Amino acid sequence: MFSLFKGLWIVLRHAFVKRVTVEYPEKKPVLPPRCRGRIILSRDPDGGERCVACHLCSAVCPVACIALQAAEDAHGRRYPKFFRINFSRCIFCGLCEEACPTYAIQLTPGVEMGEYKRQHLVYEKEDLLISGVGKYPGYNFYRVAGLQIEGKDKGAAENEQPPVDVRDLMP
């Protein structure tokens, strides 16, 4: 019985403390770097596209709003021929970032993406690709993958032996 009135009193007291609401357009909140907002495609430290078009982000996307097509350059390096995110469907769950084996796709704290036309919410690769490494500096998938690409011969990746000479008879 007394606790009821105590509850009322506590609630009343809360009416006179500082507000927690941030009045957004006038005052911009500082979003933490891991905040899940606008999706970008990053580049590796050497400036190459990080995305290798493995299709894992599109597979994991629960609203199926990522579509891409893999292509390969003359030296065997994979890249997406097109990479499209339909942000009018995106729920910013971050599963694509989690699935990405190369740190290419990242969610950034950008949240101001409103458009008056839904069609403008469809982002192509040109709109997504940034020129930096994003949240993950230093990683370059092709330095650990066994695939041969331009500028990296077989056996030149990290933790690899030089290619085997099959005609060698030494034990």
Add this chain to the structure above:
Amino acid sequence: MVATLHIDGAAYSVKEGQNLLQACLSLGFNLPYFCWHPAMHSVGACRQCAVKQFKDEKDTRGKIIMSCMTPATEGMRISIEDPEARAFRAGVIEALMVNHPHDCPVCDEGGECHLQDMTVMTGHVCRRARVRKRTHRNQDMGPFVNHEMNRCIACYRCVRYYRELAGGRDLDVFGWHHHVYFGRQVDGPLESEFSGNLVEVCPTGVFTDKTLKGHYARKWDLQTAPSVCVHCSLGCNTIPGERYGELRRVRNRFNEEVNGYFLCDRGRYGYEYENSDLRLRHPLRLGAEGPRPIPSAEAVSYVAGLLRNGGRVLGIGSPRASLEGNFALRALVGAGRFFIGWPERERALVTTALRLLREGAIRTPCLREVREADAALALGEDVSNTAPMLAFALRQCAMQRKIKVAAAFGIAPWDSDAVRLVGQDEKSPIFIATPCGTRLDDIATRLWRAAPEEIARLGFAVAKALDPDAPEVPDLSDEAKSSARDIAAALREAERPVVVSGTGAGSPAVLEAAGAVAAALRRLGRNVQLSLVLPECNSAGAALLGGGSLAGALSEVRKGQVDTLIILENDLYRRLNAEAADALLAGVKHLMVLDHLANATTARAEVALPCATFAESEGTLVSQEGRAQRFFAVHPARGEVRESWRWLREIGMAAGQSEMAAWQTTDDLIQTLSQEPGLSGVKEAAPGREFRAAGQKIPRQPHRYSGRTAMGADVSVHEPPPPEDRDSPLAFSMEGYQGQPPAALVPRYWAPGWNSDHALNKFQGEVGGAVRGGPAGVRLIEPAADAPARYAAEIPPPFQPAEGQWLVVALHHVFGSEELSAHTPGVAQLAPRPYLGLSPEDAQRCGVGEGDPVELAVGSSVQQLPARIIPGLPRGLLGLPAGLAGVKVVELPAGGRVRSVTGGPP
């Protein structure tokens, strides 16, 4: 014999003597394996399928055994879940993964990789090894197979498949210990026409599909449907996959009775014509400035107008079009005015073949029965080029002897290393008589190279040697007599001999001779079967439908009886020589052509209508076995492309043929079609459109299908509803019944934990056996039980090489001879350049060297070709590649003359 097997304490019944791995997989257990393959059996190399065996109930220690190498015996006790066995298996995977590269995101196998599946199954997650990974250089293996040797886990499946099953010689294993290298001695295209199966045989991404690489999509992103190969008459079952409206690849669809686990490269890689720039996408009307696109409605009403105004119309169907298309055309123009678009000689050959099968007492075997035969005689047909999977089956037939020899030593057929060791060089008797060398020659017990008539005579002689009642072959050489006696002796020994022939040699006498050999064996009480190769994917279906040949059509045209000619999926310039085709087309006022690709015939069409390919439509094909099989649309046709029967129906309805209005769906058409004599089984080929599995349609897209809300967003962000399929029980959607549908409707193989095609294990009643849910396809031709085995009366005279007069025979090529597959860049690359084949003796006599230009005259057709010297080609014969682009069309075999352009007249 059934044995009781105790697995982890529970009792199961299994086939006694079967290896434990197969038994466990058949029972539904998930047991990892690498070197074992249902078609290649056990060698016990990878140590991955370890289980624990206990002596009896009291034994708790047990011992680790390799399940693939251990036969199941009565009362046997094993444990799959035993911690020690599990740790053993995990250890094996960990060791295999030590050198496996960090490649999965960029590997084409990713998402359908057996190694991925098995790694997850054993629970290995972290590479503890601190050694550096070994690497290998790759090889260029031609247009079909990509090589990435770093990924190899040395399971040896590739070389076992390539060398033992497919008979290839140019892929082998080099080096030793963990440096073993699976490749060719030098870079270069793989020689075997079955090289594409390496992609499916390899448990990881060493061998991947190079055509898929050009337009890559993951397995989970492919829309797939059950389909049937259209590139030869065998009707192998396939699963084509589509993404973004384009065909991306073709995979094998297991049909125990037909192709089993494998496909030939023409079937696997020939699909790219579907994406060709030559595809017709709009109805075209020929004007003064060339063809221009017109709306569908205008095209239909224009053609219907021609038909309605009392126009005399003639229809030319096609042996490469589905039964439905041909039937619709026949219904539109009337049975009397419907002609199958093949030359008279081809019609005669196919009807002869069909008569032998329908009226004779001899059964035509499915490919499984050929694989299981214990002797074979190939008469006149180069099956390695005209029906490659039949050649593949004959290779398995050759191995039957080894299994038989091994069985005498008590070795199970699945113990493949032991069978090979005991069998040594033993092989089933296989006799091949062809005009020219074939790629099957290495398994032949005896070869015979001769002109088609001589081959026919040899066949009749064999029949005579088997059965004294058979007609005598006059003027037979001693050599032929002794050969015939040898062949007859070997065939008489066999329990299940098979006689293979076909239309490839172009001689009805060869077919009759093959029939005679089979009849003679039948009279001896042997369980003989007769397999006759036909020219095209629906030759048998077209012949069952009836109708005259192009000669009949030409005579109608000559009589001036034709105003409008409708040609269905047929390029007459491939069937007739240019003059004859010109004459036929010039004789009609209006020409309408329906086809997928622009060709010489569509170029002359007043109206050309774009029709759907096998991947965009549903239809039925009848294979050379007489098996009616349904193929389903993999993706909806884009734009104004539609099924040929739908075009014909619209034209018919607009022209006042009201009965066509009842054909709302393919099923309605099939219903009408199956009232034709001999075609009543067609509607049983696959479940009809009303079929539902657990009340639902069968989805063409896997449950992981991605990008639905983005793939069309570049055009419009408003997603259209998925296209509706009113023709079949399959849906262009990822929603529906995800379990196992009937065999004829299986769109893909996937099971939880089994992302690779090895998920097929879960679809089969017994692993390696038939897929559950009934047969896929239905046989339309069965021999009459009491039909007498008869002999043909006419035996051709011997072939005499005459001075100045040559016999030109057709030489078929697996790549290049078939019309549609030739539009695939890789196939075109491997196709031979035009040539004229001469025997070395003749070449020497005429003074013609390799590559010298020679002029060939057959009738009025004269063409200049480079000479190619073909060892083994009999004297007096010239070989002209069949169906090859750049070679003028002549009806073969035919007499011809040659003139060396550089030298004098030979």
Add this chain to the structure above:
Amino acid sequence: MSDTARSLVTIFAVLLGALTLAGGFIWVERRLLALFQERWGPNRLGPLGLFQGVADMIKIFMKEDWVPPFADKPVFVLAPMLIMVTTLASLAIIAFAPGLVVADLNIGVLFFLAMSSLGVYSVALAGWASNSKYALLGGMRAVAQMLSYEVFMGLSLMGVVMMAGSFRLTDIVAAQKSLWFCIPQLPGLAVFFIAGVAETHRSPLDLPEAENELVAGYHTEYSGMKFALFLLGEYVGMTVVSAMIVTLFFGGWAGPLLPPVVWFLVKTLFLMCLFIWLRASFPRPRYDQLMLFGWKVLLPVSLLNLAVTGAVLLVRGA
């Protein structure tokens, strides 16, 4: 001015006043709740966000007037009207100021009880006609809850009636000249207040629409204007209950300096704010707890109150 014209003007004044108050109170409630929860609440539209209610109304007017295909259409449409009619009818007997009353009935208290009982039909029919399980469950709860609390509500007022000696509200206000009944009738006030919260199914006794178990209870299937009627009905109901408490226990319009109507409104608004304060503070009880509390606590208390009042009056009168 004739009597008819006078009562017409009164009716319109009361209707306009009550509806505006109820509508405006939606904004007050949202701001107050925000206040208690350390937020701002609607503060964007107009000064202090006052036009939020207008914007909401425009939005709700624009909504499609939709009836679910599985619903019983006539009843479905009737239910929200019923609640508006009964709550608005109750307003008729409330005396806002001397002379400012639509119908100064001599059975005013009984009329209020009758009207609030009729309100049950609206909720029950809405739950039934929606033809969906959540709505039906909500409707069932509402009926049981409202019928039960109706009993104590009536009984708790009888003390006041006995002390005033009349059912007419103006008489009751007059009887409080010397002492507001909230002092002698404190138990009655407590019971009536709790019953009033239950009767208008306001939080914490909003079990018929408990959103975490019944989605929205009896109005799950409602949208657009019909939903707005339920919402408005709830706020008008709250106004009526508050006005009744003011009239019966807090001396009605009586007060120094300010005009009587203003006093009445101030007291009513204060009580309405109390409703919101309760909502911000208390969690919802379990359904069985609610029913037990009613029958085992409130009923005895109101009966005891009645008996004691009677006894005191009897002793005094004697």
